[in-house]
Amino acid sequence: MLIGEFAKRVGVSTDTIRFYGKVGFFSSSRSENGYRHYTEKDIETADLIASGKSIGFSLREILAFSQEMTDGVLDHARAQESLQSKINLIDERIASLKRVRKLAQQQLDYCRAVEAQELSV
Amino acid sequence: MLIGEFAKRVGVSTDTIRFYGKVGFFSSSRSENGYRHYTEKDIETADLIASGKSIGFSLREILAFSQEMTDGVLDHARAQESLQSKINLIDERIASLKRVRKLAQQQLDYCRAVEAQELSV
DNA sequence: GTAAACCTTGGAGTATGCTCCAAGGTCCAG
């Protein structure tokens, strides 16, 4: 499919798709007139970008990750090490999020208590 | 304490501290010679910034949050709404992280299996 | 054949979050 349809399907602008392409994402096939072509695999890549971004990874990190996700010529030991360190990082982020969630929950409870007290006076 | 000591204690550069100050963080007290002063409360703020950043919030979001964390003159209903939406966002992020963690784990398992197979051939 | 709706490139501009000067004032030790 062409860039317009692709961009619509993955929910970002054509400019953003071209930008991701420059970074190194997507198969870089073109038709004779120079138009970019995208496949279903590129849709998966775009979904991975969205997931990665939503959890705070940079495009370069996501690119490295997406390349590790295509097990092929790569050095297995290195790929495994990298994947494991990514998993560890994710676990750390989950732990951080839970800490901040707890803080927010405590503040919410406190705010509710103060409000209840004010209303009863 | 002065900016150098403060920056060292929270583990960032003095430039970064001045930048956070411009954004609106920290008590803005100065001595007569113009030197910035920081307190233990500012240390807590710096810790909150570190937590917030590590989980992907922008400085402005963290600023808003840190202001909500000081329940005072604020509109309770609004503060509660905001805190609740922050908690919901955190829950979404945790869910996203778990999804990507699962992907990475699957790829890791797959990579290990491929490696084992290669070795046994 | 021409208009609309696509596509191309290059380059400029924006927001965030720093980072690094340069030029100068302050403070303290010897």
Added chain:
DNA sequence: CTGGACCTTGGAGCATACTCCAAGGTTTAC
């Protein structure tokens, strides 16, 4: 009273991730 370690300001520069625009080529529809 001078050196070194602080501090100040302002402004430039940088990386990331877009976003927008201009100028122009392509395709399709009437």
